[in-house]
Each structure stands twice: as C-alpha cells, then as structure tokens.
Amino acid sequence: MRKLSARLAAMLIAGLVAALPAAAPALSLIRDAETERTLRQMAAPLVKAAGMRAGSVDLYIVRSSQLNAFVAGGANMFLHTGLIDELEEPGQLMGVMAHEIGHIAGGHQVRRAINIRNAQGPALIAMLAGIAAAAAGGPQAGAAISAGATQALERSFLSYNRGEEASADQAALAYLERAGIDPAGFLEVLERFRGQEVFTVGNIDPYALTHPLSTQRMQLIEQKAAEARGRSFREDPEIAYWYGRARAKLEGFLDSPRRVLNRYEERDDELALYAKTVALHRLPAPREAVESADRLIAMRPGDPFYLELKGQILHESGRAREAVPLYRAAVAAAPEEPLLKAGLGRALLALEEPAADAEALRVLKEARDRDRGDPAALRDLAVAYSRAGDTGMATLATAERFALSGRSKDAVLHARRASALLPNGSPGWLRAQDILVLDKRDD
Ligand SMILES: [Zn+2]
Numbered sequence: 001m002r003k004l005s006a007r008l009a010a011m012l013i014a015g016l017v018a019a020l021p022a023a024a025p026a027l028s029l030i031r032d033a034e035t036e037r038t039l040r041q042m043a044a045p046l047v048k049a050a051g052m053r054a055g056s057v058d059l060y061i062v063r064s065s066q067l068n069a070f071v072a073g074g075a076n077m078f079l080h081t082g083l084i085d086e087l088e089e090p091g092q093l094m095g096v097m098a099h100e101i102g103h104i105a106g107g108h109q110v111r112r113a114i115n116i117r118n119a120q121g122p123a124l125i126a127m128l129a130g131i132a133a134a135a136a137g138g139p140q141a142g143a144a145i146s147a148g149a150t151q152a153l154e155r156s157f158l159s160y161n162r163g164e165e166a167s168a169d170q171a172a173l174a175y176l177e178r179a180g181i182d183p184a185g186f187l188e189v190l191e192r193f194r195g196q197e198v199f200t201v202g203n204i205d206p207y208a209l210t211h212p213l214s215t216q217r218m219q220l221i222e223q224k225a226a227e228a229r230g231r232s233f234r235e236d237p238e239i240a241y242w243y244g245r246a247r248a249k250l251e252g253f254l255d256s257p258r259r260v261l262n263r264y265e266e267r268d269d270e271l272a273l274y275a276k277t278v279a280l281h282r283l284p285a286p287r288e289a290v291e292s293a294d295r296l297i298a299m300r301p302g303d304p305f306y307l308e309l310k311g312q313i314l315h316e317s318g319r320a321r322e323a324v325p326l327y328r329a330a331v332a333a334a335p336e337e338p339l340l341k342a343g344l345g346r347a348l349l350a351l352e353e354p355a356a357d358a359e360a361l362r363v364l365k366e367a368r369d370r371d372r373g374d375p376a377a378l379r380d381l382a383v384a385y386s387r388a389g390d391t392g393m394a395t396l397a398t399a400e401r402f403a404l405s406g407r408s409k410d411a412v413l414h415a416r417r418a419s420a421l422l423p424n425g426s427p428g429w430l431r432a433q434d435i436l437v438l439d440k441r442d443d
Contacts, residue, residue, distance in 0.1 A: 029125075030061040030081065031374050033339035034305040035249060038242040039079065042090060046098045049178035050105045050171070057104060063254070067193075068206035069096045071103045073124070081250055083207070087189065090236075090243040095176065095186025099211070102171030108164045121372040121434050122403035123411075162214060169217055173224050182233040187225040190218060244271050245305075252278025270299055277309065286317035304334035308343055315343075320350035331363075338370035342377035349383055360384045368397075375404045392421030396428050399435045408438040 039059050057075045065082040087093045196208040252275040260279035264272035280289035293310035311326030327344035345364035348356040361384040378401035385394035399414035415435035422429040
C-alpha cells in the first residue's frame with residue numbers, strides 16, 4: 001500500500017515538474033516591509049562578498065512551517081517562515097543565505113531549464129511561486145524518498161547534485177569569511193538536518209531533500225568552523241536586533257494568538273511585547289492591541305513598522321480615519337517602502353471620499369511602480385482606478401493580481417479585456433501583454 005502510494009506520489013511530483021510553471025501555487029508568499037528589509041540587510045554583505053551587485057538577489061518569504069530555503073528562476077531566493085522560526089541566531093540564517101547565494105553565483109539553476117524568459121512582473125512571480133510550491137514538496141516528496149525514488153527527485157530541478165552542494169558550500173564559506181561572519185552558524189544549521197535520510201516519511205525537512213547532506217560536506221564545514229574558533233567575529237547588534245524583531249513579528253502573525261499570549265505572559269521586553277501586540281490584534285482584542293502598540297511606539301518613537309502596525313490594527317478594527325495619520329507617519333519615516341505606501345492607500349480608500357480616493361490612487365500607483373508583487377496593493381489599485389473611472393487600468397490591475405495568485409485563466413481573461421480598453425502600445429497595454437504569456441500554459 002505504502003509502496004503504491006509512494007510511486008503515485010513520485011509520478012505526481014514528476015507531473016508537477018513537467019507542468020511547471022503552470023501549476024497554481026499551493027503556497028503563499030508573505031509580504032511584509034519590515035521582515036523583507038531585515039532579510040535584505042542580512043543578505044547584503046553576502047551578496048557583496050560574492051561580487052554581485054547590491055540588490056541583485058530577490059528574496060521571497062514562503063509561508064510554510066516546513067524548513068526549507070532554495071533558489072529558483074535565477075537570482076530569486078525563497079526562505080520558509082519555518083526556517084526563520086527555527087533558526088534563532090542571525091548567523092545561522094546568514095549561513096543558509098550564503099549557501100544559496102553560492103548556488104546563484106555558481107549558475108546551478110541553468111541546467112534546470114524552465115522557460116520563464118518571456119515572463120515579467122506578476123506573471124514571472126506567479127511562475128516562481130509555482131516553482132516554490134513544487135519545492136515545498138510536502139508529503140509527496142517525503143513519500144518519494146522513502147520508496148527509494150530519490151533519483152526522481154534528484155533529477156528534478158529541486159535538488160542539487162553533490163558537486164553543486166560542495167561548490168555552494170565552498171562559496172558560502174568564502175563569503176562568510178569575507179563578510180566577517182562566523183561559519184559556526186552554518187555548521188549548526190547542517191547539524192540540525194544531519195542524518196535525516198533515516199527519518200520516517202513525514203519527518204524529513206524539505207531542506208534536507210533540496211540540499212542533500214553528505215559526510216564530505218559536513219567534514220569540510222566542521223573543519224572551517226574549527227579553524228574559525230580561535231578568531232573573534234564582529235557581532236552586529238543591529239542585525240541581531242532586527243532579526244529578533246522579524247522572528248517575534250512572524251510568531252505573532254503565524255502562531256495561535258492564545259499560545260503567543262501564554263508564552264510571553266511573564267515577559268514585557270520589546271520583542272515579547274511585539275509578538276503579544278500582534279497576537280492581541282488577531283485575537284481580536286483591538287483596544288488592548290492599540291494600547292500595546294502605543295507602548296512599542298513609546299519605546300521607539302518614529303519607528304515606521306510600529307507606526308504601520310498601529311495603523312493596521314486601527315484600520316482592521318474599523319477605525320480607518322485614525323489609521324490614516326499613522327500610515328502617513330510610517331511612510332514619512334520610510335518613504336522607500338512601497339508596502340507602507342500600499343497600507344496608506346488602503347486606509348485612504350476606506351474613507352470613501354473623493355479627495356482621499358484621489359490621494360489613494362496616487363500613492364497606490366507609486367507603491368505598484370516600486371513593487372510588482374503585492375496582490376493586496378493591486379486589489380486596492382483596481383478599486384482606486386475604478387472609482388476614478390479608468391476601467392482599462394482597473395482591469396489591468398485585476399489581471400496582474402490574478403497572475404500573482406496563480407489564477408492564469410482569470411489573469412489572461414482580464415489582460416485581454418484590458419488590452420482592448422487601453423491605447424495600443426501604451427505602458428498599460430504593454431503590461432497586459434506581459435500577462436498574456438501565461439496563455440500559452442495549461443491550467
Ligand atoms: Zn544547496
């Protein structure tokens with residue numbers, strides 16, 4: 001019985017791989033300005049150490065409790081929330097990032113021929129999300145391994161061969177050294193996954209499948225970590241602080257609110273308060289959540305993300321008018337963050353007043369120009385265009401939102417409609433053509 005289902009599972013994986021990137025993504029990407037900024041800051045010294053241009057690696061946060069990190073479609077790095085939750089020290093996650101950047105720099109994606117060359121913007125992100133869904137593997141991947149179908153998975157683009165793993169490790173160790181980061185963190189991560197091949201089906205972390213561990217790998221990294229033991233490494237309190245915040249925030253948003261509140265009942269430090277504020281909001285206990293957010297803001301006046309959180313709590317508890325000034329302050333404190341602008345636009349639309357609608361359209365357009373992968377902003381942008389009477393652009397924003405959520409048929413349908421409504425050759429019309437590449441793929 002098990003054997004049969006495992007074979008079936010292996011076929012499903014093969015089917016999924018063949019169908020990529022048409023398969024609708026079975027997982028969601030988390031968009032959060034603060035968490036993304038922190039991860040970008042952690043990756044930056046490693047990207048630089050790899051001799052790559054700053055900002056050339058795009059980071060995506062996958063909402064999944066499974067432990068995994070992988071690269072897809074070129075320089076796109078996906079990190080599971082489960083991994084961020086598991087790794088308490090920034091040096092550990094930076095070890096993983098260094099290894100992934102090693103795969104990017106080594107061009108290990110090239111042989112995984114996926115035709116995404118024609119895709120741009122939301123269509124590209126949808127395809128990447130489809131790849132991410134396949135890489136998440138889930139129970140099928142575990143079953144395939146148990147039945148000795150390892151090779152099926154290894155042949156796919158989801159896992160690397162030994163040579164690639166070794167070269168990504170070598171590169172990672174060089175980047176960590178150049179960036180002044182202790183390789184001990186990376187060793188700790190690999191020790192966490194060591195020996196997983198003897199685990200039962202459901203207990204294998206996808207990371208161990210996509211990055212097969214070998215004795216040689218462990219020996220090399222153990223040796224480097226031992227060599228580094230005598231050296232002193234510069235602790236970066238800024239990175240440690242922001243990583244702690246990212247973890248507290250994710251915990252607040254992803255764990256059960258009751259559990260979070262119980263866990264931190266006795267603690268009143270900033271990180272505990274952050275997790276509890278989010279948990280109170282989700283409970284929902286809006287009055288307590290606002291009080292708690294005020295305490296965070298008092299600890300760090302002008303912090304854009306604490307202002308954003310209070311704005312979100314107010315807006316989502318039906319107090320959009322009070323949320324608007326909070327979002328304005330957040331945008332003023334971090335004008336380079338499109339997700340904060342999108343929040344301001346959302347709160348403004350909720351006022352349902354012509355002047356606020358006009359301002360919402362302006363800030364949402366700015367947000368969209370800086371960030372083409374935010375489905376919530378696209379939904380709001382469609383509303384703003386529609387209220388302004390611009391049906392063509394509203395339809396385009398809807399097409400882009402469907403593309404992002406993997407609904408290719410709906411995306412193509414709306415992109416055709418938008419093409420017909422928008423002037424031929426205009427920027428909006430061209431963006432509609434970017435979505436139409438999805439039409440060539442099956443659903
Ligand atoms: Zn690897």
